Amino acid sequence: MKLRSTQILSVNASGLARASEILSGGGLVAFPTETVYGLGADARSDRAVAKIYEAKGRPSFNPLIAHVASLDAAMELVEFDETAKRLAEAFWPGALTLVLPLKSGSGVSKLVTAGLPTLAVRVPDHPLARTLLETFGGPVAAPSANLSGKISPTTAEHVLSGLDGKIDAVCDGGPCIVGLESTIVSTGDAPTLLRPGGVDAEAIEACIGQTLIRAVEGDVPQSPGQLLSHYAPSGAVRLNVTEVLPNEVLLGFGEVDAELNLSKSGDLIEAAANLFWMLHQLDEGGAENIAVSPIPTHGLGAAINDRLKRAAAPRG
Ligand code: TXA
Ligand code: MG
Numbered sequence: 001m002k003l004r005s006t007q008i009l010s011v012n013a014s015g016l017a018r019a020s021e022i023l024s025g026g027g028l029v030a031f032p033t034e035t036v037y038g039l040g041a042d043a044r045s046d047r048a049v050a051k052i053y054e055a056k057g058r059p060s061f062n063p064l065i066a067h068v069a070s071l072d073a074a075m076e077l078v079e080f081d082e083t084a085k086r087l088a089e090a091f092w093p094g095a096l097t098l099v100l101p102l103k104s105g106s107g108v109s110k111l112v113t114a115g116l117p118t119l120a121v122r123v124p125d126h127p128l129a130r131t132l133l134e135t136f137g138g139p140v141a142a143p144s145a146n147l148s149g150k151i152s153p154t155t156a157e158h159v160l161s162g163l164d165g166k167i168d169a170v171c172d173g174g175p176c177i178v179g180l181e182s183t184i185v186s187t188g189d190a191p192t193l194l195r196p197g198g199v200d201a202e203a204i205e206a207c208i209g210q211t212l213i214r215a216v217e218g219d220v221p222q223s224p225g226q227l228l229s230h231y232a233p234s235g236a237v238r239l240n241v242t243e244v245l246p247n248e249v250l251l252g253f254g255e256v257d258a259e260l261n262l263s264k265s266g267d268l269i270e271a272a273a274n275l276f277w278m279l280h281q282l283d284e285g286g287a288e289n290i291a292v293s294p295i296p297t298h299g300l301g302a303a304i305n306d307r308l309k310r311a312a313a314p315r316g
Contacts, residue, residue: 006160007169011128015171020135022168023048028055030145030159031132032173033124035095035182035198036152037159038067038142039167040132046273049111049141053303054269055166058148060306061272063114064141065097065182066121069133074098074121077106077139083187083208090207093125095178095198099186110276112141114307122182128173144181145170154179185212233283233290237312239305241291249285251278253293262293268300275304279311 009015009029019029026048029040039055041048043066053061068074071088078100080088087098102108102119113119121139124130133140144152147162156172163170183197185204192213193201201212235249244250252258254266260278262271282290292308295301 006164006167008156008160009169009171011171011173016128016132016135019132019169019171023132023136023140026051027168028052028166029132030153030156030163030167030170031129031142032126032156032171032176033067033129033142034126034176035124035178035180036154036176037145037156037170038065038124038129038140039145039159039163040067040140040142042136043112043139043141044107044109046109046111046277047269049109050269050272050300052141052143053111053272054300055163056143056146056148058143059302061111061114061275061303062143063116063120064112064143066108066112066119066139067124067129067133067142068121068139069130070123073133073139074123076103077108078102078119078121081187083191083210086208087185087187087204088123091199091204092123093130094123095125095180095182096204097122097182097184097195097197099184099194108139109141109273110280111273113276115276115279118186120184126173126176128171132171152181232311232313233279233287235282235287235290237290237292237308239292239308239312240294242294244291245289248289248291249282249287251282251290251292253295256293258293262295262304266296268296268298268304271295272300272304275307 022029026045030037041052097120099118099120145159146153153159154176156170159170178198181197183199184195186192190213194215250258252261262274
């Protein structure tokens with residue numbers, strides 16, 4: 001998808017109001033945080049979040065971080081245990097992301113969590129980011145604002161070099177101070193370092209008086225996305241189905257006769273937006289055998305097919 005052009009917004013009241021308006025309208029705005037520039041979308045809108053994946057050209061659905069203006073705003077989305085609360089009070093606003101159990105009724109799109117029961121949340125420490133989040137008044141899903149597989153951007157120019165014409169706007173707030181992504185930690189029974197980043201693991205351990213489990217292999221940090229056993233429905237899944245068997249429920253795509261259709265019109269953004277909640281719906285309905293229509297492999301189709309392949313893979 002190529003938009004006409006990407007607006008460059010300045011750091012003033014009218015620029016921020018425009019950015020907030022674009023987010024409310026389901027558009028994409030890149031904005032600076034103290035770590036790196038994020039590519040923001042309304043975290044409550046399936047369609048808006050699907051556009052993030054499309055713009056970045058991500059070949060898979062990795063869960064995203066929800067950015068909020070305050071601890072109070074985060075508490076509306078996730079459950080804080082004592083450890084999480086202590087960490088938030090010590091390091092927020094700042095370069096620490098907490099992965100915590102999602103509250104029911106949070107309204108966060110399943111595309112943000114990639115269907116997981118947890119959500120990554122962060123209060124960024126950047127005046128522009130915080131004003132934008134306050135003005136917008138809701139959670140903003142934002143991965144780093146680069147094309148998939150490229151280096152994270154620390155200036156508005158970096159953002160434009162990859163995403164010009166693919167996103168609605170970028171707020172130019174100058175270079176990011178930390179320049180390194182946030183540290184990601186999950187709490188619960190065994191607090192775990194999921195990604196090293198802007199806040200030292202040692203400082204986190206000192207704060208909670210506990211050693212973090214390192215989700216790191218040798219010297220190579222694992223992407224948290226890879227460590228997770230991603231959501232899969234409990235029924236068997238068969239892909240690329242053009243002839244549905246009598247015992248199967250069809251998850252359709254395009255002009256097929258199916259109660260659940262990812263996109264009747266064959267729109268991949270719509271299909272991505274529907275994917276996780278439809279898989280959940282099939283699960284809740286007790287579907288034992290799920291057939292899925294063929295889905296094109298271009299654009300967002302790559303990520304959709306990747307997700308479906310995982311859902312269809314044999315499980316132990
Ligand atoms: O500094 C940062 O964290 C930047 C700025 C924009 O805030 N954002 C960022 O987002 O680096 P991204 O999408 O590039 O990385 C998010 C990481 C991914 O590795 C993802 O797997 C992990 O967070 N993550 C998100 N939700 C998770 C969850 N529920 N459980 C485990 N890991 C999760
Ligand atoms: Mg990234």
